[in-house]
Amino acid sequence: MSRWLKFVIFHYLCSHYNSLRQFIQHLSIMLGRSTNVVILAISAMLATLLIGCSKPQRPYITIETESLGTFLQMTLPASHPQEQIEQIITEVDSLAKASMSIFHPESLLSRINRNETNVADSHIVRNIEIAKRFYELSGGTYDITIKPLTDALGFGRDKQIRSVNIDSLLEFVGYEKISVDGNTIVKSDPRVQIDLNSIAKGYTVDLMATRLEELGMTDYMVCIGGEIRCKGHNARGSRWSIGIETPYDGNMSGQSFEKIIYLEDCAVATSGNYRRFYLTEDGRKVAHTIDPRTGESVISELLSATVVAPTCAEADAAATMFMSLGSAAAPLAQRCATEYGWSYYFIYADGDDYRIECSEDFL
DSSP states (O other), rough: OOOOOOHHHHHHHHHHHHHHHHHHHHHHHHHHOOHHHHHHHHHHHHHHHHHHOOOOOOOOOEEEEEEEEEEEEEEEEEESSSSHHHHHHHHHHHHHHHHHHHSSSTSSHHHHHTTSBBBBHHHHHHHHHHHHHHHHHHHHOOOOOOOOHHHHOHHHSSSOOOOHHHHHHGOOOOOGHHHHHHHEEEESSOOOOOOOOOHHHHHHHHHHOOOOOOOOOSSEEETTTTTOOOOOEOOTTSSSEEEEEEOOOOOOOOOOOEEEEESSSSEEEEEEEESSSOOTTTTEEEEEEEEEEEHHHHHHHHHHHHHEEESHHHHHHHHHHHHGGGGGGHHHHHHHHHHHOOOOEEEEETTTTEEEEGGGGOO
């Protein structure tokens, strides 16, 4: 008997429960057997049908390596040679570093920041377009021209804290100081510099996901430094399980989670100030999230912001945007959940404990 036929018979029996019960009673009388014996026999048949119709579990592989200076993990069915998947990782990582990295001095973005060229590639142009949307959504708290401030506060390539007048740096910070004409980057001031770190990692995840889908992959999970895009199901045939870390200072282990969420066909990113920070001599915490309007590090009760969106570039930028808004992030998150279908999970400090604000699907 074919699997399709077994499937049809099984669902027919399940949808005609009352008729089946009467049939069992009549069959018991005809066979001179107890009803329980007949039920056991039919149950055995149904179990056989279930086993016969169940989808066999495919073998999956997990590749762990580095990308963009952080960890990369990719899990997917072993339907293609691992060497082919690793080649995709290498190619996309090299492309992203050569284009959008501020940590590689010879990248195209670094050369644009040094005014050695004003011609961008399609990846930089696309990231600037995405950034405009979040700059406008946030009212200016999300801004990719923040690089002079991140450098000054010690979060740039050399990680050196500079003693500078922050007010003087603010003169050439502001998204309105750049524009794109085709592939040409136009700056109103040559000192304006662009930092795409809040988008580029998620964007690179999207590039890798696109390459996998071009191979016909319908099940995968790609993670670069905690920015994740997933599609289909895991090796168990279930949705992908993603952990939201407990945001205590210095949580680098990835072993302490506040919540586990289950996703498919979407992306998720988390931003927080519990990893990239330092303390000044007087004990003041300086975190990598910076308000471009004031030049100051954003320290608030909002400890981490997790966003689920269709693409990882969106989720990455949105999570950073909400952290830049601090304790005022929730109203905008609610609006974005309604208008764009995003989900969010915010963890706030609440005395010695945590307080959660989240979209309804995470309740």
